[in-house]
Each structure stands twice: as C-alpha cells, then as structure tokens.
Amino acid sequence: MAEPITKTLAHSLERLDALLHRDVNTDMVRRLLRLFSRDAAVFFVDGMCSGEFLQRFVLDPARAVAEVPAARPLEQAVILALPVGDVSFVTDFDALVQGLVNGKAVILVEGMAGAVCVDIRFFLRRSISTPLNENVVMGPHEGFNETLRDNITLLRRIFHTPELIGEMTTVGTVSPVNLCVLYLQKAVSPVSLARIRERLKGISCDHVLSIGALEQLLEDHPFSMLPQCVLTERPDRAASFLLEGQVVILMDGAPQALVMPVSLLHQFHTSEDTALRWPYGSFLRVIRLCGAALTLLLPGLFVALVLFHPAALPVALLTSILESQAAVPLSIPVETFMMLIMFNLINEAGTRVPGVVGTSLGTVSGLILGQAAVEANLIHPLLIIVVAVSSLGSYALPDYELSLAFRMGQLLFLLAACLGGLYGMAALMLVTLARLCALTSLGAPYLAPLAPRRPRNPDLLLRLPLWRQRLRAYLANPADMRRASGRMRNWRRS
Amino acid sequence: MNGLFQTRTPVDSSLSELAQRQEAERCCQRAELRLYLLVTALSQGVTVLFAQTGAAVTWMTPLCLLPGLALLGLAALCKRLTGAPTLTEAFRAGLHPLAAGLWRGYVALALLWQGEAALTEVVCLFTEGVVMNISPLGMAAVTVATALCCCQRKGLPRCVWLLRYPLLGMLALLFFELVSNGHWDYLLPLTGAGDAVNRALFLDMTAMGWPLVLFAELPARAQGQRRDTGPLPAVLLLLVLLGAVAFSLPTELALTGKKLADAMLLPMVFLTPVNRLLALTGWVLGLLLVLAVSLRRSAALAPGKPVREALICLALGVALLLPHLWDEQRLRGLLKLAQPYVLLPGAALILCLLPGAMLRKRRRKP
Known part of the structure; x- marks a missing residue:
C-alpha cells in the first residue's frame, strides 16, 4: 500500500x-519557500523542468502569496494560486515521486496532507525530422521522434476527432x-484491444528499454523468425493502421510506433502505395514481392539447378557455368555460403559505421572485393550476379525486421537446396508455409485474409483502386467494417 | 474488369462474423481433403491402375471410386437422418458412443495406412527412381520429420488452401504438355490388359476412393451458406489428369513398368526437363502433404494426448522400420495385403449405423 x-x-x-537519495542525487533539487503564511518546499529534477517556467509559474506566484492567509482549503488555495494548465493533487509518496x-x-506545504504537482516539463529533444528508414517519394516527410507527447500530437494532427483514443499507461516495475x-x-476490434490491455498488464520486468523489447514481450510466437508486429516511424502509416482498426502503441523514448495485430502482407505495404495512383502502387508492390521471392529463393535455386537438376538449365548457360567453375577451387554451395555471409558482413559493417x-x-x-574474388578465381562470376540480385531484393523490403527474417530464411533455403x-x-517451403499459416499476431491469423479467407479489399498483393476499398481490415471491429457507405466517388463526369 | 476490383467478401451477407470465420476454416479443411483425395487416388491410379491396365485407367478409375462414393452417400444420408453435424456425431446419436469410438479408430488406422503408403512412395522415389545419395533410413527419417513439422492443427489446412492456385497452375501446365504429346490411338484398346486383369484389379482397388468418406467428417454447412461441391472438383481433376496420362502414353509402354519407382516416373518420361522437374517436385510435395495430413488427422482423432503421442510414435516406428523391410516386393506386398480390406470396416460400420439412424429419425418425427 x-x-x-x-x-x-x-x-x-x-x-x-x-x-x-538526495545525499548523492545532486540533481534532485529542493527549494524552501513561504506560501500562505506557512513553510513550504518545491522539489524538481534539474534539467527536466524549465527554469523560466519554474520562476514564472511557481516561484513568482508563490512570492505574491507568501504571507497572505489562505481564504479557502489549503490545497485549493495552492492550486488556484498557480497559473499553470496541468496541476494535480497527489496524496501519497509513490505518486509524488512518479x-x-x-x-x-x-x-x-506545512499542514497540507498531500502535494501539488505542476507540469512545467521542458527537456532537450530531437525536433520532428524526416524518417530515417522509411523514405518515400510522395507523401509527408515527417517522422516520429523520441518524445511521447510529440508523437501523440503528430497523430492528433492527422485525426481531428475525439474518436482517436489514447490510453496512457506504464510498463516496468522498477523504472516505469x-x-x-x-x-x-x-x-478497433474489442477483442484485440482487450488482448493488448491484458498483455501490457501482464508484463512484469524492471524496465523496458526500447520498443523492440516491448515487441518481444507482447508478440504471440517469440520463437518464430518472422516479426508479428509492424514498427513504423511514419505518422501517416500509423494513421493508416488506425483506420484499419489496428492498435498503435507509442512509447516514451522510441521514435517508432508499434502496430498490432498485423498480417504478413501488411509488412509489404508502404504509405506510398496509397499516396500513388493505383497502377503505380500495384507496380511497386509487385516489384517488392518479386524482391522478396528473389531474396528467399534465388541463391538456393541457383545451387539446386546447377548441382541437382542441370538438365533443366539451357545447355549454353550450363556449359558456361561448368567451364568457369572448373577454375574455381571451391564447390558451388561453399562459394554461395561464403558470398552470402560476405554480403551480410558488408551490410552490417555499413550500418554500424557513420553515414557517408x-x-x-x-x-x-x-x-573491390567482388572484382578481386573473381579475378583470383575464388568465386564464380555468375554467383556475384545471383547474390547481388538477391541482396537487392532484401533492400526492397520495406520492413527492416522482415528483411532480416528473409535474409536468414535465404540461408535455410540454400541449405535445403x-x-x-x-x-x-519444396519440402522446406511446405514446412515454412504450414508454420506461417499457424502463426498469429495478437490472436489473428498471420496470413489472413489469404488463408484463412476473411473479408477484404482489393488491396493485398496488388493495390487496386482506392475508391473500391470500402472495408477496413479483417482485424477491425466487425460491427464497423465499412469505411464508406455507398460510392466513394459519388459524382458524375460531366 | 469490374469484378476484379470488387471487394472480395460481401460484409452485408446474412452470415454472422463467427459463421464467416467457421466457413473460412471449413473451406481450408475441404481443400485439405480434396488434395488428399487427389494425391492418393492419383498415386494409386498411376502406380497400380495405369501400370497394370494401361488405357483402361480412364474408365477403371471412376469404377474404383464408386464404392467410396456410395459410402459417402450413405454417410450423408445417416447424417441427415440423425441431424448430426459430423459422421462421428451421427454414430454417437444413432448407435452408441462406443460405435463413434470404433469409427474414429477405423479412420485413424486407415489414415496411418495411407500415410505409410505415401512414405513408401517418397522413399522409393528417392532411392530407386530419382536416385539421390541417401539411404532409405535417412530418407524415411527426413520425410517423417518434414511431415511432423508440417503437422499444424490449423496451419496445414490453411497451407493447402493457400497452395491451391499454384498447384492448379502447375497441374494445368503438365496437363497441356501431356495432351500435346498424346495421340488418340493411345487410348486403345479400351480394355487395357484384358478383362481378367481388370476384374482382379477392381476387387483390389475398391479402397481407392476411401478418402471420400473423410468428407462426411466435415461439419455441416450453416443456414444461408452456399451448397458446396464436396469432393467433386478433386474427382473431376483426377479423371482429367489420369485421362491425360493415358492419352500421352501407349498401353504397351505403360505395361512395362513393374517397379514402383518406374511406374511413378513413367508419365513424366516424355515431358520437357523443366516440366519433368516441376512434376516431380509437385509429386513429392503432394506425397509429403498426404503424409502430414494423415499424421495430423489421425492424431486429432485420438481421444487424448497420450494416445495421440502413441500414434505418432507408432508412425515414427514404422518409418524407421521401413528400411529394414526394404525389399520392395515384400513391403509393397504388406501394404497391398491390406488394400482390398481398407473400405470394408468403414462400410460395415456405416451399414450398422443406417438402421439406427432411421429409427432415430422415426423417433424424432412426432
């Protein structure tokens, strides 16, 4: 208690x-003063409050009523004396410290069984800037930052309606x-919302460091290779998920929003798909899907065809491969593994070192490495093309976690090949598909609305016209599935 | 063009959301059973009927499917009479819970038998047909492990549902090549290897259509749902494919393949290398799916977790025993021995249920 x-x-x-722990915590500041002819004290954390606000909204008004007797109950008198919007009265030490x-x-204040909390927060923060990992050609260019309040505001600026609900809560026992x-x-689907609330309530750890950690504490299948949530740093994309009836979680200190529940196909969609006209959006989506297929299957397919099924290759190509392979001391599987590991190494090194x-x-x-390796007869020239194309495919995936999953899957398929x-x-594909079909995100099937079938818009593999997309996602509240009643383009061409 | 852009599922249909979800799961289950029927019957059609009767496969196949179809009809009648959603429930309502248990036991054993047959075919294909550097033991272990990994209660039917169009596309491709290689003369003589062989084969192959009975286990459709076509698409596809196989190869050539692997590879002999590879991959995929579905369904039919685990252990045990039995004639002999009798227990149980169901209907009437 x-x-x-x-x-x-x-x-x-x-x-x-x-x-x-004020004896060692020197940034926990205490300032003694007089208020309504009584002794009083102000506590604040240095650097988290604005000094100017403290002076203008707490110390100056306090000085004005320092020796004035209180004309009403003390807590009311204190609250009325402070010209600040967000003032609250707490009665226990836990809430006070929080x-x-x-x-x-x-x-x-002496004689007051409680404390008045005054919101004069002000701390250094990154300004709203372009999203770093989700660039688009068309569409807004602002991304979330690390401040929860700013991120909520960004979404509130998109939805001018009280229907957008933001439930504030905390996770973490020691440092919430x-x-x-x-x-x-x-x-929103009441079932999804209830599940989210239940899971957030059920998190019991001292501190949640990042939104990625929160994702791991919330997801349905922690051992699955595929992400079961979407992390986005774009407010417009988060807004599109909200419109589809999904739940968005923002966390203090995280420049991304966590979206649940999602399906695999959501992770192939970008906000640009909707911003562009439907033929272009569909084209880009097809390119992205091809990229995903190439990432996952191309190296394995190359090895399988050359090693096991050479008859399926055109004779000229096969001859060229075998001729150049004769000079290479390594076998094709070893070469391919080496190349893929090298690609991942370059990728990781490129991510860790500074921008340019x-x-x-x-x-x-x-x-240089590719050229040198070919000249030294260490690898087959065609293999460079295979690995480069499959790597390009992984870059086309809009979701970083999904891209990592596909790159890991690529190695598994290579091993199977x-x-x-x-x-x-084929056997690995079957196992993967069966497991994928059994996956869920917040209890909703991961491959729906494809398998199992669910009500859907023509916006899955292709992005067909916007004015035909009258439904929300199958993840939405079944009682409010329609986004539009009747025609969306309710006008006649003159 | 307009249809392409339309919202796929009408939200204003009379079905509730829950009914829509149940119907979606039913679609997946139905797709799984259709594929199961198609692959098992196609496999038997190619390796037994076509290999022993040649062109007569075109009319022997529907004939051999007839007992299964008749049994499915009787099962549907029993379900209607008892008003039960599934055949197991019909047994419980029309006869006795013990009869329901017997029925489940029969189906589980038949599924396991079919699974073992599929396993034999995969092992045989890889050790004797498409020779790969792997022992029968290794192949059996890999195959069963793969099938067990696919054994997802909801995942497997959904996976089959998802794969239906790619598989259909692949079958269409193969069909067109088979047909383009064919000749009308190859469909003659219609009697194939002769009446005596056909008669003996018919008696052996009455169980070819036993998976049809599994359709009786699908829950009945809800009010307002469309009448589904049940196993019909799979049966039609099977007849078309076997017809194409018969059309593409002369009977004399068909009758030369005596070994299982030869019989399996025979329809692919004249395909282009790419299509042959596609056909073989599809064949392996289909057999793996049959094995996985057999394991999943038989485990689901078991009454409790221990029995379920025992069943899987039994399947694994047989898989590991397989290489020791690896004398093809001996092994196939064992599987063939059971073949004519697979349908009999099921037929006997359903025939026992029929009077019970009629009595229940009469009792329900007033």
Whole structure:
C-alpha cells in the first residue's frame, strides 16, 4: 500500500530526501519557500523542468502569496494560486515521486496532507525530422521522434476527432516507462484491444528499454523468425493502421510506433502505395514481392539447378557455368555460403559505421572485393550476379525486421537446396508455409485474409483502386467494417 | 474488369462474423481433403491402375471410386437422418458412443495406412527412381520429420488452401504438355490388359476412393451458406489428369513398368526437363502433404494426448522400420495385403449405423 503524505512538512521533507537519495542525487533539487503564511518546499529534477517556467509559474506566484492567509482549503488555495494548465493533487509518496521523476515540480506545504504537482516539463529533444528508414517519394516527410507527447500530437494532427483514443499507461516495475495505446474507438476490434490491455498488464520486468523489447514481450510466437508486429516511424502509416482498426502503441523514448495485430502482407505495404495512383502502387508492390521471392529463393535455386537438376538449365548457360567453375577451387554451395555471409558482413559493417563512410564502405567492399574474388578465381562470376540480385531484393523490403527474417530464411533455403535440390527446397517451403499459416499476431491469423479467407479489399498483393476499398481490415471491429457507405466517388463526369 | 476490383467478401451477407470465420476454416479443411483425395487416388491410379491396365485407367478409375462414393452417400444420408453435424456425431446419436469410438479408430488406422503408403512412395522415389545419395533410413527419417513439422492443427489446412492456385497452375501446365504429346490411338484398346486383369484389379482397388468418406467428417454447412461441391472438383481433376496420362502414353509402354519407382516416373518420361522437374517436385510435395495430413488427422482423432503421442510414435516406428523391410516386393506386398480390406470396416460400420439412424429419425418425427 502506498505511503500517505502527512501534514507535517518536516516529516515529508525527510521522507522525500530518503526516497530521492538526495545525499548523492545532486540533481534532485529542493527549494524552501513561504506560501500562505506557512513553510513550504518545491522539489524538481534539474534539467527536466524549465527554469523560466519554474520562476514564472511557481516561484513568482508563490512570492505574491507568501504571507497572505489562505481564504479557502489549503490545497485549493495552492492550486488556484498557480497559473499553470496541468496541476494535480497527489496524496501519497509513490505518486509524488512518479510525478517528480517524470519532470514535474512538486510543492509541499506545512499542514497540507498531500502535494501539488505542476507540469512545467521542458527537456532537450530531437525536433520532428524526416524518417530515417522509411523514405518515400510522395507523401509527408515527417517522422516520429523520441518524445511521447510529440508523437501523440503528430497523430492528433492527422485525426481531428475525439474518436482517436489514447490510453496512457506504464510498463516496468522498477523504472516505469510511459506508453500510449492509441486506437479509433469505433474501428478497433474489442477483442484485440482487450488482448493488448491484458498483455501490457501482464508484463512484469524492471524496465523496458526500447520498443523492440516491448515487441518481444507482447508478440504471440517469440520463437518464430518472422516479426508479428509492424514498427513504423511514419505518422501517416500509423494513421493508416488506425483506420484499419489496428492498435498503435507509442512509447516514451522510441521514435517508432508499434502496430498490432498485423498480417504478413501488411509488412509489404508502404504509405506510398496509397499516396500513388493505383497502377503505380500495384507496380511497386509487385516489384517488392518479386524482391522478396528473389531474396528467399534465388541463391538456393541457383545451387539446386546447377548441382541437382542441370538438365533443366539451357545447355549454353550450363556449359558456361561448368567451364568457369572448373577454375574455381571451391564447390558451388561453399562459394554461395561464403558470398552470402560476405554480403551480410558488408551490410552490417555499413550500418554500424557513420553515414557517408557507410555508403562508401558498401560500394568499395562490393566492387573491390567482388572484382578481386573473381579475378583470383575464388568465386564464380555468375554467383556475384545471383547474390547481388538477391541482396537487392532484401533492400526492397520495406520492413527492416522482415528483411532480416528473409535474409536468414535465404540461408535455410540454400541449405535445403544443398541437401536435396529443388525437392529439399519444396519440402522446406511446405514446412515454412504450414508454420506461417499457424502463426498469429495478437490472436489473428498471420496470413489472413489469404488463408484463412476473411473479408477484404482489393488491396493485398496488388493495390487496386482506392475508391473500391470500402472495408477496413479483417482485424477491425466487425460491427464497423465499412469505411464508406455507398460510392466513394459519388459524382458524375460531366 | 469490374469484378476484379470488387471487394472480395460481401460484409452485408446474412452470415454472422463467427459463421464467416467457421466457413473460412471449413473451406481450408475441404481443400485439405480434396488434395488428399487427389494425391492418393492419383498415386494409386498411376502406380497400380495405369501400370497394370494401361488405357483402361480412364474408365477403371471412376469404377474404383464408386464404392467410396456410395459410402459417402450413405454417410450423408445417416447424417441427415440423425441431424448430426459430423459422421462421428451421427454414430454417437444413432448407435452408441462406443460405435463413434470404433469409427474414429477405423479412420485413424486407415489414415496411418495411407500415410505409410505415401512414405513408401517418397522413399522409393528417392532411392530407386530419382536416385539421390541417401539411404532409405535417412530418407524415411527426413520425410517423417518434414511431415511432423508440417503437422499444424490449423496451419496445414490453411497451407493447402493457400497452395491451391499454384498447384492448379502447375497441374494445368503438365496437363497441356501431356495432351500435346498424346495421340488418340493411345487410348486403345479400351480394355487395357484384358478383362481378367481388370476384374482382379477392381476387387483390389475398391479402397481407392476411401478418402471420400473423410468428407462426411466435415461439419455441416450453416443456414444461408452456399451448397458446396464436396469432393467433386478433386474427382473431376483426377479423371482429367489420369485421362491425360493415358492419352500421352501407349498401353504397351505403360505395361512395362513393374517397379514402383518406374511406374511413378513413367508419365513424366516424355515431358520437357523443366516440366519433368516441376512434376516431380509437385509429386513429392503432394506425397509429403498426404503424409502430414494423415499424421495430423489421425492424431486429432485420438481421444487424448497420450494416445495421440502413441500414434505418432507408432508412425515414427514404422518409418524407421521401413528400411529394414526394404525389399520392395515384400513391403509393397504388406501394404497391398491390406488394400482390398481398407473400405470394408468403414462400410460395415456405416451399414450398422443406417438402421439406427432411421429409427432415430422415426423417433424424432412426432
């Protein structure tokens, strides 16, 4: 049970000093003052409150009423004396400390069995900037930043309706992190919402470091290779998920929004698909799907065809492969594995080193190493094309986690191809599909609305016209599936 | 063009959301059973009927499917009379819970038998047909492991549902090549290897259509749902494919393949290399699916977890025993020995149920 704040200021100060470890925590500031002819104290965390706001909205008004007797109950008098929008009264030390560490200033007065929390938070933060990992040609160019309030505001700016609900909550037992669960009241499925609330309530760990950690604590199948949530840093994409009846979670300190439930196909969609006219959107989606297929299957297919089924290759191509292979000391499977590992190495190194150097590193490694390896007869020239094309495919995937999953799957398919040729690949494909079909995201089938069939718009593999997309996703509230009643283009061409 | 852009599922249909979801799962189950029927019957049609009767496969196949179809009809009648959603429920309502248990036991054993047959074919294909550097033991272990990995309660039917169009596309491709290689003369003589062989084969192959009975286990459609075509598409596809096989090869050539692997590879002899590879991959995929479906369904029919695990252990045990039995004639002999009798217990049980169901209907009337 939470410890109540007593009316004795001296006791409260002593207790707070102990709770805040003020003997060593020098940034926990205490300022003694007089208020309504009584002794009082203000606590705040240095750097999380605005000094100017503290002076203007707490200390100056306090000085004005320092020796004025209170004309009404003390807590009301204190609250009315402060010209600040967000003021709250707390009665226990837990809530007081929570407010304090979240950046509020706390006022304690002799004879008042509680404390007044004043929201004068102000801390350094990154401004709204272009999303780093989800670039688009058409569409807005603003992305989430690390501040929860800013991120909620970005979404509120898109939805001018009270139907957008943002439930504030926290996760973490020792050091709670603020979260906001956002959804559109009518569109969201009550089942999904109940599941999210239950899972968030069920998280029991001292601190959740990042939104990625939160994803791992919320997902249905933690051992699956595929991500069961979408992480996006674009407010417009988060908004499109909200319109589809999905739940968006924003976390303090995370520049991404976590979306649940999702299907595999959602991870191939980008916000640009909707911004562009439907033929272009569909074209881009087909390209992306081809990229995914090439990433997953091309290296394996190459090895399977050359090693196990040479008869299926054109004679000229087969002869050329075998002739150049004769000079290479390594076998094709080893070469392919080596090349894929090398690609992943270059990719990882390029990601870790600073911006411009990373790009140069990728280019230099790709060009020089590839050229040198071919000239030294270490690898087959055709293999460079195979690995390069499959790697390009992985870059076309809009979701980073999905791209990683596909790159890991690529190695598995290569292994299957080395062991059993096309038959091995077919068997692995069967196992993968069966497991994929059994996967769920927040209880919803991962491959729906394809398998099993669900109500859907013509917006799955292809992005067909927007004005035909009258439904929300199958993940939405079944009572509010329609986004439009009647025709969307309700006008006649003159 | 307009249809292409339309919203796929009408939200304003009379079905509730729950009914729509149930119907979606039923579609997946139906697709799974159709594929099961298609692959098992196609496999028997190619390796037994076509290999022993040649062109007569075109009319012997529907004939051999007739007992299964008749049994499915009787099962549907029993379901209607008892008002039960599934045949197991009909047994429970019309006879006794023990009869329902017997029925489930029969179906589980028949599924396992079919699974073992599929396993034999995969092992035989890879060790004697498409020779790969692997022992029968290794192949059996890999195949069963793959099938067990696919054994997802909801995942497997959905996977089959998802694969239906790619598989149909592949079959269409093969059909066109088979037909383009064919000649009308190859369909003659219609009697194939002769009446005596046909008669003996018919008696052996009455169980060819036993998977049809599995359709009686699908829950009945809800009010307002479309009448489904049941096993009909799979049967038609089977007849078309076997017809194309018969059309593409002369009877004399068909009758030369005596070994299982030869019989399996025979229809692909004149295909282009790419299509042959496609056909073989599809064949292996189909057999793997049959094995996985057999394991999944038989495990689902078992009454409790221990029995379920025992069944899977039994299947694994037989898979590991397989290489020791690896004298093809001996092994096929064992499987063939059971073949004529697979349908009999099921037929006997359904015939016992029929009077019970009629009595129940009469009792329900007032």
